[in-house]
Amino acid sequence: MIAWQMLRFAVGGLAANKVRSALTMLGVLIGVASVILLLAVGNGSSVAVKNSITALGTNSLTVSSSALRGSATAAKKLTVDDAKALATAAASDSPAIKSVAPVVTTTGTALYGNISYQPGSIVGTYPAYFETSNQKVAHGDYFSGDDVLNARKVAVIGSTTAKQLFDTEDPVGKSITIGGTPFTVVGVLQTKGATGFNDPDDVVIAPLPTVQNAFTGFGSLNQILVQASSAETTAEAQSDITRILMGTHAIQDATKVDFRISNQTSLLTARESTTKTFTVLLGAVAAISLLVGGIGITNIMLVTVTERTKEIGIRKALGAPRRVILGQFLAESTLLSVVGAGLGVLAGIVGSHFSIVGIKPVVIPESVLGAFAIAVAIGLFFGSYPANRAASLRPIDALRHE
Amino acid sequence: MAAGKPPVIQIRRVTKSYGHGDATVHALRGPSAPDGSPLGVSLDIEEGDFVAVMGSSGSGKSTLMNILGCLDVPTAGRYLLDGIDVGHLDEGQLSLVRNRKIGFVFQSFNLVPRTTALAQVELPLAYAGVRAAERRRRALAALSLVGLGERAGHKPNQLSGGQQQRVAVARALVTSPAMLLADEPTGNLDSHSTEEVLGIIDRLNASGRTVVMITHEDEVARHAKRVIRLVDGAIISDVRQAEVDGPPPALAVEVGV
Ligand SMILES: Nc1ncnc2c1ncn2[C@@H]1O[C@H](COP(=O)(O)OP(=O)(O)O)[C@@H](O)[C@H]1O
Ligand SMILES: [Mg+2]
Secondary structure (H helix, E strand, O other): OHHHHHHHHHHHHHHOOHHHHHHHHHHHHHHHHHHHHHHHHHHHHHHHHHHHHHHHOOOEEEEEEOOOOOOOOOOOOOOHHHHHHHHHHHHOOOOOEEEEEEEEEEOOOEEEOOEEEOOOEEEEEOOHHHHHOOOOEEEEOOOOHHHHHOOOOEEEEOHHHHHHHHOOOOOOOOEEEEOOEEEEEEEEEOOOOOOOOOOOOOEEEEEHHHHHHHHHOOOOOOEEEEEEOOHHHHHHHHHHHHHHHHHHOOOOOHHHOOEEEEOHHHHHHHHHHHHHHHHHHHHHHHHHHHHHHHHHHHHHHHHHHHHOHHHHHHHHHOOOOHHHHHHHHHHHHHHHHHHHHHHHHHHHHHHOOOOEOOEOOOOOHHHHHHHHHHHHHHHHHHHHHHHHHHHOOOHHHHHHOO | OOOOOOOOEEEEEEEEEEOOHHHOEEEEOOOEOOOOOEOOEEEEEOOOOEEEEEEOOOOOHHHHHHHHOOOOOOOEEEEEEOOEEHHHOOHHHHHHHHHHOEEEEOOOOOOOOOOOHHHHHHHHHHHOOOOHHHHHHHHHHHHHHOOOHHHOOOOHHHOOHHHHHHHHHHHHHOOOOOEEEEEOOOOOOOHHHHHHHHHHHHHHHHOOOEEEEEOOOHHHHOOOOEEEEEEOOEEEEEEEOOOOOOOOHHHHHHHHO
16 A cells, blocks of 8 residues: 555656656666667577578588698699599498588579579589588479489579579479570479578579589589588598598698688587677677666656755655655656666567668567566666665755755 | 643753854754853643744744754753653654654645645655545545645645645644644735634644644734743743633634624
8 A cells, every 4th residue: 555655656756757757767768678689689690600500501511622831832622533532432431421512613694584693602513412501402302413424404493593583483394594504493492591691592503514514614623512420420520531632632741731621510609609709798788778777767866856855854744754755766766767677678679570780689588587677676776875865864954955 | 631741842951053163053042051051942831732932033933843843853952742752762753753743834835746635635644554545534524624625636736825824734633643833834825814724723722732833923923822932042931821721812702702
């Protein structure tokens, strides 16, 4: 009953200065909303990295050529022979290697009817590429080893490319022309979704010799994609690859290899920890704005107490106990922070539906509860100083206040 | 009045001074000792009495009243209210005393801004922990007593000065305090409103409430049973105009006519 009374006094007190109360609440609102939103952005980017780890495919190792430092001879490029050596080893004495896919990448413009579109990349490879890079066909089929052997002009296209070229039409069985070469579309890949860096769905994948024949020539490869047999054997697979390629490239010194094996999963794991740091930093910035909002409450409550000193004196003369005065002003400051925080939660959640700098925010439920609780605590904490000042005024001093 | 009942107010050698050293102002000093030091004011007020405190501006009337109302503490001396030494009470007990035993009326009304007359009068009851329904009933009764039953929903800025002061009186008497202290209650009022407010105070005193009222108008002091005059913080005269047990002079005249 007394609590209800206090709440009514508090609402009355705040309503007496609507603009001021609204601005103070706005401070808390911005603080809470930014905590929720910035943490959601940080979290969203780490979720995106996590997704791209799964999108990359399991246990994949990428072999690419690297410049040889301190050597007179130019780096030997990766070739189909290297890939074949790896594949042979995989079949015989190297159980850590599950499959091998040589990769060439190029760009070009694809035509379908009178529609022209430039896909993000055109990839020439072996069927093993699909599993290694975690690309699944949603509709139609993969191209086969037979297609590779016969250098057939077939292609599997990503969902973005399919949308651009065919819109709602079914691409399977249709023919597209890339750089003068007609390709028959045999399959459309499942959508993976953009990860913020590039669009893995904007791609045309065709048999290696077909792409080499039409565009890149039969020279070097861009990469060799190797799938380890399991997560545990990636290190073993890596050393097998090094050993075999040192053989094919005739290198004795392990420090002078002319190729690089990158384990994308570990790379991305490192990037994930970077995004965590990023999230913490964002959270810290947001927390500061919440603190500033809290200081705003203290400021406004101090003004309120000064303005209402006479009223406090009247109430004391009527026998208001210390705790009632304390409670009244604490109720006001807490109400400011609760309403501000409530609206902040709302704003944060609404705001997180928009993508920010290419990142889709993912709200952390704990951050909502946490930001709300902290804001309310801040209201109590920052309101307690002015409230205490009000409550400990001597009645006669308060009454004499001008 | 039962014989032997102690006075409701007893002050003993009370002084109040502001400032230090040469700049000291003795707002209450009482008679001077042979060496010139203040001896302090002593005063007893019986239950049911109606005392007017008079004196020129700066003579220490408000200072005395604020001490009686437990709003201020004396520099020296003792104050017994209903036999209790107020100087020994802590902050919480003092707020109880202010709430239950004293009703204060100020010259400048001192209503809580933006608050309806009803809520205004309910305030002391709310601080006393009275339930909402009971609070409302008693507040409405107090407001009708001062003739403002119809104005319960009005805020201070919607009321005339006289009406505001009547709300303040209703607020002061709603807890049925032992005494009503009024510091120039009619100082800011026109003659008509003065009559209304004094009429209410007369009736309250007639019903047994002790009243102490500051005024500098003889016209107003005529309503009191006893008139005390202050000069420079000391009592220089103390005149009884009517018996403590009888009706206040204003009402007695009406009966006499
Ligand atoms: N808070 C104060 N600080 C300093 N002097 C004060 C204060 N209050 C009152 N006084 C002084 O005490 C004397 C008595 O004041 P007061 O009791 O208000 O007089 P009255 O009500 O009779 O006009 C005056 O001289 C006044 O200046
Ligand atoms: Mg005065």
